[in-house]
Amino acid sequence: MKAYLYVLNTLSDWEIGFITAELNSGRYLDKTKTVSLIKIGNTTDPIKTMGGLSIVPEECVDNIKFSEGDILILPGANTWMDKDNQRIIDIVSEIINKKVIVAAICGGTIALAKNGLLNDRKHTSNDLGYLKITCPEYTGESYYLNQPAVTDNNLITATGIAPLEFSYEIFKKTKVMKAETLEAWYQLYKTKEAKYFYNLMESLNQ
16 A cells, blocks of 8 residues: 655644554554655655644655555645645546545645535535635535544544544554554543553553
8 A cells, every 4th residue: 555645744743653653664554564754745846844843745646556455645734725735636526436445634624625525425624614604615405514634425524623533544554563552542542541551551452
């Protein structure tokens, strides 16, 4: 599986931390799975995150050939409305019905809504009222769920204050962790209870 992380200026560092750490390190992943984490951008010029970190894309979006089972991750950022980001949204329109997983959080969901891609799919975002005000093209109110993260077929959406739930839904959908590992991992970070660390360690030996 290839996990493509779209990077853009002002990227919200905290929204992807769990995802990049686990996919890059592989420490809790199912050892039968092969996962490549690839940073992509409109160009291969460095971007600067909201936290001031520089990230260099490894590949330009126009050179990517998405395949069934791949995942495209769209993090939040304050620059989603810049015209430079329209290309990746056009690509989403092409691949979302081709069994490529699309996962968007915070500003990424706003960009999808603005382009009519949430009108007939269950989803969430930062706030329904905000979607309706900022996205005239959005008519998906009846599909909106007031939840931290929502998965509908191959679309995953999340509010910007739910990076843990966003990551959980991604790991669950892609099956990169064994089920018992994923549940222990999630409960550890959710509850902060030490027992789940031991459950997590035990799951890796099963």
